[in-house]
Amino acid sequence: MSRVTIPIGPQHPLLKEPVSFNITLEGENVIDSTLRLGYVHRGIEKLAESRSYVKNITLFERVCGICSHIHTTTYCQAVEGLLGLEIPRRGSYIRMLLCELERIHSHLLWLGVLAKNIGLNTVFMYAWRDREIVLDLMEEISGGRVSHAINTIGGVRKDLSSTQAKKILADLPVLAARVRELLDIVNNDRSFKARTQGIGYLSTQDVYRYCVVGPVARASGVGVDLRRDAPYAHYHEFDINVITMQEGDVWARAIVRILETIESIDLSRQIVEKLPAGDVTVRANRKVPEGEFVSRSEAPRGEVIYFVKSDGTQTPKRVKVRTPTLTALITLPMQLEGLQMADVSAVIAGVDLCIACADR
Amino acid sequence: MIMREFALYIFHLAFFPGFIFLVASGMFFHWIDRKLLARFEGRVGPPWYQPLADIIKLFAKEDILPIGTNQLFALLLPLTSFASTLSAGFHILGTLTGTVSSFNGDFIMLIFLISLPSLLFFLGGWTTSGVYSILGGNRSLLQYFSYEVLFIMAISGTAIASGSWSLAGIFNAQSGSMPYITLQIAGFILSIAGLIGKLKRSPYDIPKAKSEMVMGPLTEYSGGKLALWKLADFLQTLSGIALIVYCYFGGLWLPHTAIGYVIFILLMLTIQFILSIISAVFTRLRIDQLIDLNWRILIPLSLIHNLLIMIL
Numbered sequence: 001m002s003r004v005t006i007p008i009g010p011q012h013p014l015l016k017e018p019v020s021f022n023i024t025l026e027g028e029n030v031i032d033s034t035l036r037l038g039y040v041h042r043g044i045e046k047l048a049e050s051r052s053y054v055k056n057i058t059l060f061e062r063v064c065g066i067c068s069h070i071h072t073t074t075y076c077q078a079v080e081g082l083l084g085l086e087i088p089r090r091g092s093y094i095r096m097l098l099c100e101l102e103r104i105h106s107h108l109l110w111l112g113v114l115a116k117n118i119g120l121n122t123v124f125m126y127a128w129r130d131r132e133i134v135l136d137l138m139e140e141i142s143g144g145r146v147s148h149a150i151n152t153i154g155g156v157r158k159d160l161s162s163t164q165a166k167k168i169l170a171d172l173p174v175l176a177a178r179v180r181e182l183l184d185i186v187n188n189d190r191s192f193k194a195r196t197q198g199i200g201y202l203s204t205q206d207v208y209r210y211c212v213v214g215p216v217a218r219a220s221g222v223g224v225d226l227r228r229d230a231p232y233a234h235y236h237e238f239d240i241n242v243i244t245m246q247e248g249d250v251w252a253r254a255i256v257r258i259l260e261t262i263e264s265i266d267l268s269r270q271i272v273e274k275l276p277a278g279d280v281t282v283r284a285n286r287k288v289p290e291g292e293f294v295s296r297s298e299a300p301r302g303e304v305i306y307f308v309k310s311d312g313t314q315t316p317k318r319v320k321v322r323t324p325t326l327t328a329l330i331t332l333p334m335q336l337e338g339l340q341m342a343d344v345s346a347v348i349a350g351v352d353l354c355i356a357c358a359d360r
Numbered sequence: 361m362i363m364r365e366f367a368l369y370i371f372h373l374a375f376f377p378g379f380i381f382l383v384a385s386g387m388f389f390h391w392i393d394r395k396l397l398a399r400f401e402g403r404v405g406p407p408w409y410q411p412l413a414d415i416i417k418l419f420a421k422e423d424i425l426p427i428g429t430n431q432l433f434a435l436l437l438p439l440t441s442f443a444s445t446l447s448a449g450f451h452i453l454g455t456l457t458g459t460v461s462s463f464n465g466d467f468i469m470l471i472f473l474i475s476l477p478s479l480l481f482f483l484g485g486w487t488t489s490g491v492y493s494i495l496g497g498n499r500s501l502l503q504y505f506s507y508e509v510l511f512i513m514a515i516s517g518t519a520i521a522s523g524s525w526s527l528a529g530i531f532n533a534q535s536g537s538m539p540y541i542t543l544q545i546a547g548f549i550l551s552i553a554g555l556i557g558k559l560k561r562s563p564y565d566i567p568k569a570k571s572e573m574v575m576g577p578l579t580e581y582s583g584g585k586l587a588l589w590k591l592a593d594f595l596q597t598l599s600g601i602a603l604i605v606y607c608y609f610g611g612l613w614l615p616h617t618a619i620g621y622v623i624f625i626l627l628m629l630t631i632q633f634i635l636s637i638i639s640a641v642f643t644r645l646r647i648d649q650l651i652d653l654n655w656r657i658l659i660p661l662s663l664i665h666n667l668l669i670m671i672l
Binding site: 004005006007012013025028115118119120121122124125126129189191192194195340341342343 | 397400401402403491492494495499562563565566574640641642643644645646647648649
């Protein structure tokens with residue numbers, strides 16, 4: 001049978017961000033696949049070297065359009081580490097709250113994309129409808145639906161009022177009920193399972209070999225979660241339930257993400273309930289002492305690492321970002337091999353690529 | 361006298377139940393489908409004139425085809441699809457209103473006319489030399505036999521039971537006794553499955569799976585030609601649904617009466633509702649899953665069904 005090479009990307013209905021796959025097919029079966037990155041490279045790391053520490057917060061918020069808050073959180077943590085600052089508990093709690101809300105929003109978005117790619121538009125619409133609840137909450141808290149601009153070096157810029165807290169506590173159970181409905185669909189719908197089970201398999205060994213992180217690793221039985229393993233902010237004050245599955249396929253990733261969403265909803269509720277009184281920010285020095293700092297945090301897609309090197313001036317010497325998507329990307333050709341063309345869309349959606357993060 | 365007859369003839373062809381009426385009702389059913397799907401998905405859905413606006417817009421657009429495409433062929437394919445579904449719709453609705461007289465064997469002609477666009481759809485992919493088009497065309501051909509056989513087998517049950525291969529014969533056989541939906545409910549379900557395949561609706565929308573094949577065979581079409589494909593699609597849906605109503609719900613209405621038309625339209629809307637709800641709840645099948653389902657389960661079932669009808 002003759003071989004055909006199908007270009008997927010840089011622009012394709014299956015992708016939400018520009019990345020390019022060349023998939024070689026023999027009939028309907030995938031023989032080979034190659035990957036090309038770099039369509040949204042913006043030189044953010046280099047740009048950061050010419051801006052002051054405070055200006056860089058705005059810059060790093062633009063690394064990603066989905067998990068913008070986690071990037072600024074990780075960056076601020078690094079700078080605060082260099083400054084030796086201890087941020088107020090209330091500020092740290094608000095940071096965590098937004099991190100969790102962002103995780104809910106990211107996972108629901110992902111579920112919608114997966115459902116759309118396997119041709120189940122109804123779940124896509126439902127997931128995105130439910131995501132509106134959390135987007136509205138984030139807008140209420142920070143003023144922005146996706147880019148929150150709430151982090152600053154030394155804490156957060158906005159406090160949480162008691163009416164806002166009440167609204168969050170009132171809306172979260174509604175969201176939890178809706179997410180349970182989605183879980184029910186993913187768990188029980190036979191056609192959904194038929195399209196997602198047994199494809200995109202990644203074994204535990206492969207997870208270790210390629211350093212895969214986040215929900216993809218957890219779906220393959222590797223329970224890594226920085227919120228529990230290396231707590232940042234004030235996560236050590238909470239009991240984090242890390243969800244793992246053994247199947248390692250797209251379906252397991254869906255289940256892991258939805259269960260995580262439910263966990264995050266619960267965690268957000270706990271954070272709001274336990275919210276301590278006090279200031280939300282402390283004054284930070286504009287000049288950062290010489291040194292290096294590595295800050296890590298658990299983004300919706302896995303571990304984000306920021307390395308900040310300071311030379312004692314107002315601008316950083318070097319900022320290196322490492323995002324979780326890259327590790328998942330390099331496993332893709334392996335996951336795709338031998339599959340059918342129809343499964344490609346499900347597998348590519350399954351790892352939850354964030355190309356803007358990976359390219360920067 | 362001859363002039364008057366001729367004018368009436370033209371009126372039937374062009375307006376009712378001909379071209380204008382058919383295209384308008386095809387668009388109406390398409391709108392119903394989109395509106396229902398939108399409501400199932402929690403969206404608002406388009407206004408009633410959306411299909412018309414789409415078609416007008418497409419005709420106003422520039423018509424581009426890739427280099428190396430046979431221009432004449434690329435025009436003839438959608439035109440033929442449109443014409444064949446239009447004739448099918450005209451024959452069914454004409455039989456209903458009494459404009460056209462049903463003849464023996466028109467049932468087979470209708471099945472042929474309704475399935476012609478599916479075959480041309482594949483050719484349409486091969487004519488425009490795009491990689492998505494060709495692969496989508498391959499897929500549609502691979503799928504073609506599995507649903508086509510199913511549809512013909514299932515719906516033939518009514519013709520076998522009535523002992524006539526004409527639309528009027530099938531209808532009359534039912535009005536004497538009970539409509540076939542009561543006795544051949546299995547056949548009805550199977551032919552709905554076949555129809556979904558024919559119309560390439562979800563879960564059988566493999567050839568035009570957006571996340572894999574972009575638009576399948578129609579990827580490279582634009583402008584007026586794409587509009588013709590769309591119109592053919594609307595009319596295929598309309599005539600497919602009308603055929604099923606005729607074959608399974610005959611005898612529920614009196615022919616050539618106003619109340620009869622209302623019942624006919626309501627039944628058609630019911631079937632459209634069934635099609636929409638199926639689209640909303642199922643994921644797209646993989647091609648091997650589809651072939652498996654059709655050849656292993658549905659087609660043997662329809663065979664058994666037909667054998668039972670013949671014995672009884």
